[in-house]
Amino acid sequence: MNRTMFTATNTLSQLQKQMDLISNNLANIDTAGYKRREASFTDLLVQEFRNQPNDALEPANRLTPFQIRQGNGARLGQIQLNLTQGNLKTTDRPLDTAFTAEGQFYRTMVENEDGSADMVLTRNGALYLTPLSDTETMLVNSDGHAILDDNNQAITIAGNVKSFTINQTGLLTAERYDGTSQQVNLGVAIVNKPQFLEQKGANLLGLPENLAALGVTEGEVITDLTGPLRNQIAIQQGVLEQSNVDMSKEMTDLINVQRSFQFHSKTITLADQMLGLVNGIR
Incomplete structure (x- = not known):
């Protein structure tokens, strides 16, 4: 459960940066010559856990990886400047x-x-x-x-x-x-x-x-x-x-980011509730 909270927290901070970026684009929609910026995400370091002491025990017909791989969230990989011509x-x-x-x-x-x-x-x-x-x-x-x-x-x-x-x-x-x-x-x-x-x-x-x-x-x-x-x-x-900011696209991106933000916030809440249930077991 702690890992779930850490993963969601790491991603939340990066989603906040993307919301700030979109807000800056919208604020400059009437700024002459302004060029919008776009954010792209990448995965944070993925950890591998081996749940078998010997790889030779792996079934021959297994279709999925034998080890357990757990991520640590996502981060902003790059903020790109869009130089397309404005009207x-x-x-x-x-x-x-x-x-x-x-x-x-x-x-x-x-x-x-x-x-x-x-x-x-x-x-x-x-x-x-x-x-x-x-x-x-x-x-x-x-x-x-x-x-x-x-x-x-x-x-x-x-x-x-x-x-x-x-x-x-x-x-x-x-x-x-x-x-x-x-x-x-x-x-x-x-x-x-x-x-x-x-x-x-x-x-x-x-x-x-x-x-x-x-x-x-x-x-x-x-x-x-x-x-x-x-x-x-x-x-x-x-x-x-004029700026090359497309309001409809920016608003769509903003809604998607807000939904992702709400999802990860709910993840933290659920993880906290699950931890409470585990700690309450006698």
């Missing part, structure tokens, strides 16, 4: 953009409390301008983090801008009222191995700190689309990519 929503705003190819992300710089900065990735193409001085502004995302160019430098726009144009390969052209213009390439990277990316808060993704211990390099996980590779970039101006 496009037309906004006609010049600084609203959306990738029309899977796996492409803007490079963004996030400043930490200690003054350091980390490079992260975002699929949210809602861009804005924040003033640096009376004559200079910086291109940022909806959270105020700087958008980087193809040299991984923050993009600053000088002068009084009249209009913005962003072409398919991510070339931003700022037309000023005096007739001059400024051009800059938006920093874009493509993700080769999304399983190595971590959530860095909000709608941001980044590399884990133990990347070297995982046996991969940054170049194997993400590739900067610079030089001739910029022809692979696919950006559309005046639209935003």
Whole structure:
């Protein structure tokens, strides 16, 4: 009975994590560029108990394993990032953009409390301008983090801008009222191995700190689309990519997880009742 309770308890904690994952997907259903995460389960270590001192005693015609194998529950084996394309929503705003190819992300710089900065990735193409001085502004995302160019430098726009144009390969052209213009390439990277990316808060993704211990390099996980590779970039101006979360699927998964959670909770209750009956035997 104790083993039954341990097995159910181990699985309950993992089911709770899956419910949190589904809840996070549902909470970001209206977040532009959000990519849903999916959980997959694996079995915990299975133990084998030999109930015969000699394997030679095993009947020749037995169809099932001779030993008794008992599991210890299940755990989350992997949380996968689903990079499928989301639907496009037309906004006609010049600084609203959306990738029309899977796996492409803007490079963004996030400043930490200690003054350091980390490079992260975002699929949210809602861009804005924040003033640096009376004559200079910086291109940022909806959270105020700087958008980087193809040299991984923050993009600053000088002068009084009249209009913005962003072409398919991510070339931003700022037309000023005096007739001059400024051009800059938006920093874009493509993700080769999304399983190595971590959530860095909000709608941001980044590399884990133990990347070297995982046996991969940054170049194997993400590739900067610079030089001739910029022809692979696919950006559309005046639209935003919606999240790829399917509410009906998420709700179905949530109901299934809740039923599994109730089943394992009932298992603990029944095991406790059986233990009470055994202890009550005189």
